[in-house]
Amino acid sequence: MARSDTRYREAYNQILAYCETLPTAAPIPSETSLAEIAGVSRTVIRRCLARMEELGLISWQGRDKLLLRAPRSEDRIAVPDTPQDKSDLEQRFLDWVLRFDVPANTPLSVAELSRTFDVAQHDLKEFLAGLSRFGLVSRRPQGGWMLLGFTKDFAIELSDFRCVLELNAVTHVAEAPVDHPVWAALAQLRRDHLALKAAIDTDFHEFSKLDERFHLAINSVVKNRFIAEFQKVISLIFHYHYMWDKTEEKHRNAAAIEEHIAIIDALEARDAEAARVAAQRHLRTSKTTLLSSLRHHDLG
Amino acid sequence: MARSDTRYREAYNQILAYCETLPTAAPIPSETSLAEIAGVSRTVIRRCLARMEELGLISWQGRDKLLLRAPRSEDRIAVPDTPQDKSDLEQRFLDWVLRFDVPANTPLSVAELSRTFDVAQHDLKEFLAGLSRFGLVSRRPQGGWMLLGFTKDFAIELSDFRCVLELNAVTHVAEAPVDHPVWAALAQLRRDHLALKAAIDTDFHEFSKLDERFHLAINSVVKNRFIAEFQKVISLIFHYHYMWDKTEEKHRNAAAIEEHIAIIDALEARDAEAARVAAQRHLRTSKTTLLSSLRHHDLG
DNA sequence: CAATTGTTTTTTATAATAATGTACAAATAC
DNA sequence: GTATTTGTACATTATTATAAAAAACAATTG
Numbered sequence: 001m002a003r004s005d006t007r008y009r010e011a012y013n014q015i016l017a018y019c020e021t022l023p024t025a026a027p028i029p030s031e032t033s034l035a036e037i038a039g040v041s042r043t044v045i046r047r048c049l050a051r052m053e054e055l056g057l058i059s060w061q062g063r064d065k066l067l068l069r070a071p072r073s074e075d076r077i078a079v080p081d082t083p084q085d086k087s088d089l090e091q092r093f094l095d096w097v098l099r100f101d102v103p104a105n106t107p108l109s110v111a112e113l114s115r116t117f118d119v120a121q122h123d124l125k126e127f128l129a130g131l132s133r134f135g136l137v138s139r140r141p142q143g144g145w146m147l148l149g150f151t152k153d154f155a156i157e158l159s160d161f162r163c164v165l166e167l168n169a170v171t172h173v174a175e176a177p178v179d180h181p182v183w184a185a186l187a188q189l190r191r192d193h194l195a196l197k198a199a200i201d202t203d204f205h206e207f208s209k210l211d212e213r214f215h216l217a218i219n220s221v222v223k224n225r226f227i228a229e230f231q232k233v234i235s236l237i238f239h240y241h242y243m244w245d246k247t248e249e250k251h252r253n254a255a256a257i258e259e260h261i262a263i264i265d266a267l268e269a270r271d272a273e274a275a276r277v278a279a280q281r282h283l284r285t286s287k288t289t290l291l292s293s294l295r296h297h298d299l300g
Numbered sequence: 301m302a303r304s305d306t307r308y309r310e311a312y313n314q315i316l317a318y319c320e321t322l323p324t325a326a327p328i329p330s331e332t333s334l335a336e337i338a339g340v341s342r343t344v345i346r347r348c349l350a351r352m353e354e355l356g357l358i359s360w361q362g363r364d365k366l367l368l369r370a371p372r373s374e375d376r377i378a379v380p381d382t383p384q385d386k387s388d389l390e391q392r393f394l395d396w397v398l399r400f401d402v403p404a405n406t407p408l409s410v411a412e413l414s415r416t417f418d419v420a421q422h423d424l425k426e427f428l429a430g431l432s433r434f435g436l437v438s439r440r441p442q443g444g445w446m447l448l449g450f451t452k453d454f455a456i457e458l459s460d461f462r463c464v465l466e467l468n469a470v471t472h473v474a475e476a477p478v479d480h481p482v483w484a485a486l487a488q489l490r491r492d493h494l495a496l497k498a499a500i501d502t503d504f505h506e507f508s509k510l511d512e513r514f515h516l517a518i519n520s521v522v523k524n525r526f527i528a529e530f531q532k533v534i535s536l537i538f539h540y541h542y543m544w545d546k547t548e549e550k551h552r553n554a555a556a557i558e559e560h561i562a563i564i565d566a567l568e569a570r571d572a573e574a575a576r577v578a579a580q581r582h583l584r585t586s587k588t589t590l591l592s593s594l595r596h597h598d599l600g
Numbered sequence: 601c602a603a604t605t606g607t608t609t610t611t612t613a614t615a616a617t618a619a620t621g622t623a624c625a626a627a628t629a630c
Numbered sequence: 631g632t633a634t635t636t637g638t639a640c641a642t643t644a645t646t647a648t649a650a651a652a653a654a655c656a657a658t659t660g
Contacts, residue, residue, distance in 0.1 A: 002649030003613035030604055039441065041652045042605090063604055063659070111642050121643090122422070122614075126429035133433045135525040141339065142621070143643055154525075161526045164468045225435040225454075226461045230526065302618030303644035330635055341621045342636090363628070363635055411611050421612090422645075442652070443612055 009079045011038040012048045016071045019057070028058060028065035051077075084118035089127050091236065092117055097147065098240040104154070108137065108145040134233060150237075155294055159287035162234045163280070165219070165227055170263070170279045172221045174272035183268075185217040190264050197257050200250065207253035208243050214260050238290065245293035252289065259285060309379045311338040312348045316371045319357070328358060328365035351377075384418035389427050391536065392417055397447065398540040404454070408437065408445040434533060450537075455594055459587035462534045463580070465519070465527055470563070470579045472521045474572035483568075485517040490564050497557050500550065507553035508543050514560050538590065545593035552589060559585060 015038055019028070028034070034045045053060040055075060058067055096102070096116070108128070114121045128145050131137045135154070140146050148154065176182050189210075196206055212235065219231050259282035266275035315338055319328070328334070334345045353360040355375060358367055396402070396416070408428070414421045428445050431437045436449050448454065476482050489510075496506055512535060519531050559582035566575035 001615040001617090001647060003615090003651075005650060007651070032604070041442065043651055043653085046605090047650090062606095109642065120614075122425075125422075126426060129426035129429040130433045133430045133529060135529065142341065144621085157524045157526060161524055164464060164527075168464045224457045224461055226457060226530065227464075229433060229435065302616080302646065303620075304646095305619060307620070332635070343620055343622085346636095347619090362637095409611065420645075444652085 004080065006080060006082070007040055008044050008047050009077050011040045011044050012051065012077050013079065014038045015045070015048050015052075016075060019052075019067055019071050022067055024067060024070055026067050028067060030063070083120060086119050086123050086127070089117060089119055089123075090131075090232070093127070093131075094233070094236050095240070097149075098237070098244070102147055104147065104149060104151045106147045107140065108147055110145065134230075136233075150294060152291065152294060155290050156287070158234060158237065159283070159290055161230070162238070163283045163287070165222075165230065165234075166215070166283060167276055167279055168227075169219045169222045170267070170275045171272055173218055173267050174270055174275050176221055180221070182217060182221050185220075186264050186267060189214055189217060190261065193257050193261055193264075197254070200254050200257070204250040204253045207256065208239065211242065211256065211260075212239055218263075238286065241290050241293045245289065247292070256282070256285065304380065306380060306382070307340055308344050308347050309377050311340045311344050312351065312377050313379065314338045315345070315348050315352075316375060319367055319371050322367055324367060324370055326367050328367060330363070383420060386419050386423050386427070389417060389419060389423075390431075390533075393427070393431075394533070394536050395540070397449075398537070402447055404447065404449060404451045406447045407440065408447055410445065434530075436533075450594060452591065452594060455590050456587070458534065458537065459583070459590055461530070462538070463583045463587070465522075465531065465534075466515070466583060467576055467579055468527075469519045469522045470567070470575050471572055473518055473567055474570055474575050476521055480521070482517060482521050486564050486567060489514055489517060490561065493557050493561055493564075497554070500554050500557070504550040504553045507556065508539065511542065511556065511560075512539055518563075538586065541590055541593045545589065547592070556582070556585065 015034060018037055022028070031042045031045045031049070034048075035042045038045065049058065049060055049065065052058045056068060057071060057075060058065055110121050110124050110128070114124050117124070128137050132139070136149050137145050137147055173182055192210060196203060196210060215235060219227075259278065262278040263275055263282060266278050315334060318337055322328070331342045331345050331349070335342050338345065349358065349360055349365065352358045356368060357371060357375060358365055410421050410424050410428070414424050417424070428437050432439070435454070437445050437447055440446050473482055492510060496503060496510060515535060519527075559578065562578040563575055563582060566578050
């Protein structure tokens with residue numbers, strides 16, 4: 001019932017690897033340098049040194065530290081099974097919600113989620129606390145958490161917010177200098193859109209990826225940590241919903257290609273107002289699609 | 301080393317209070333109803349009933365529960381000191397950051413914050429996890445948390461984001477129906493602005509409150525959970541910075557009053573484009589003020 | 601006196617656990 | 631019979647105690 005010593009174990013192996021680069025009988029750097037190398041505190045380094053001394057790998061007396069022999073593979077220490085990386089928890093969580101169509105107002109069990117995602121309970125709680133800032137989940141009065149999205153209101157507000165952000169981005173693109181990388185990206189996107197348009201009958205399902213690339217290119221012009229954070233969540237949600245709503249997919253995608261090209265046309269003409277209008281039309285279509293995909297699920 | 305029984309204690313006193321409303325020898329409602337009344341699970345209710353039986357307050361056999369005597373004040377159970385309410389933690393935390401001018405990249409000690417704000421450590425961690433979504437804090441590699449804001453970049457991005465949201469709000473106001481409450485609010489705000497303008501020499505410090513009211517009125521037209529969440533943080537930060545940056549306060553506020561009135565003028569004329577332009581000018585001024593207030597602190 | 605080590609104090613991460621919630625079976629009342 | 635209610639078993643949560651790790655400080659050493 002205390003914190004794990006994984007840090008010590010990983011640091012130990014790291015220091016061992018470092019010592020392998022040293023010749024035998026070489027002096028070992030100061031505790032502070034070793035701490036720097038392993039990215040841990042001196043406390044951990046001293047534990048490492050103590051063990052190395054115990055194993056006869058080094059001699060250690062005050063500041064005299066000598067490597068007695070080259071470390072062997074059996075000197076390494078076992079590192080306990082590291083739980084799943086929690087950096088992509090957001091992706092996996094949203095994926096789970098959308099893939100299994102978890103309905104609005106579902107109680108979320110931290111214990112269960114912790115098992116399915118292989119992440120410690122407190123990490124999950126922190127993650128949920130973060131999501132609650134987006135209004136995606138909330139605490140329940142009797143304890144625990146609840147999934148709030150994806151109601152109709154949620155989808156409408158999300159779409160509206162996306163619209164606000166994306167129209168802003170479009171305006172920025174229109175004002176971007178000629179040497180900005182976005183122009184090359186848009187030129188390539190235009191070619192890819194035209195290619196897909198020509199092969200739409202067979203390759204229409206390829207559009208999802210193209211759509212993501214297109215919106216990413218537009219939004220990458222805006223350098224803003226707040227907007228970027230939101231865009232991540234927004235694009236994920238839209239992306240998945242498009243992928244799974246298969247009704248009239250071919251027709252929908254063909255129409256979206258035209259809308260994208262219209263936006264590119266206006267942007268390359270540096271006509272900010274026309275670009276905003278074109279983007280607005282496209283985003284309205286997106287909103288309708290998202291809403292109809294929700295209705296679909298509700299009925300199913 | 302397990303959870304506290306505060307819930308039981310509070311429920312117990314609540315049930316006791318409920319029983320006081322019953323005549324003596326009255327039958328007591330089902331466990332489920334009592335659970336509903338106290339807002340807890342049946343498990344807690346059964347603990348309450350067990351204690352009440354033990355004290356001779358009730359008789360309890362299967363579903364026959366009778367009140368034997370009226371509860372007295374000494375029957376109540378002690379509730380341990382409840383820690384500070386955590387609902388206003390955000391307000392108090394930002395207040396602390398801004399009031400003490402905590403510089404960017406300061407390590408935050410959960411233990412210390414927990415003491416100063418009288419909030420449990422895990423609640424604080426959840427709170428910080430939420431703030432990290434706004435890019436205000438982040439986890440440090442060696443554990444713990446770090447305050448990221450308020451660098452120049454942060455202020456610029458925050459201002460820009462505010463601008464995006466607020467211009468959107470202004471557009472919405474311009475399109476609001478004539479019977480929307482925002483029009484009455486704006487009419488009143490115009491009167492208050494004119495009144496303050498007349499007394500600016502003495503009452504200029506009153507502007508801070510007026511500013512907050514003005515922006516709140518504009519933004520209240522947009523009903524969007526994502527935008528609302530951000531607005532809370534944004535307005536708090538701007539509000540405090542204005543309050544504490546005393547350089548040329550009178551002149552600054554007089555200018556801002558004119559800018560506000562210009563926005564109101566354009567809105568009441570239902571001229572969306574003019575309103576956007578006026579708002580843009582005002583927000584640019586705000587941004588400059590926020591940045592100069594930061595520079596001030598850096599030098600001080 | 602600058603760099604390093606020795607020592608102490610503080611903080612953090614986390615597993616253990618009692619409190620609480622929840623689900624379901626059994627019993628009761630209507 | 632069926633709708634409530636209770637009894638019971640099980641799952642989940644909140645919270646604490648605590649070892650691990652970091653940080654602060656004092657004492658050495660070259």
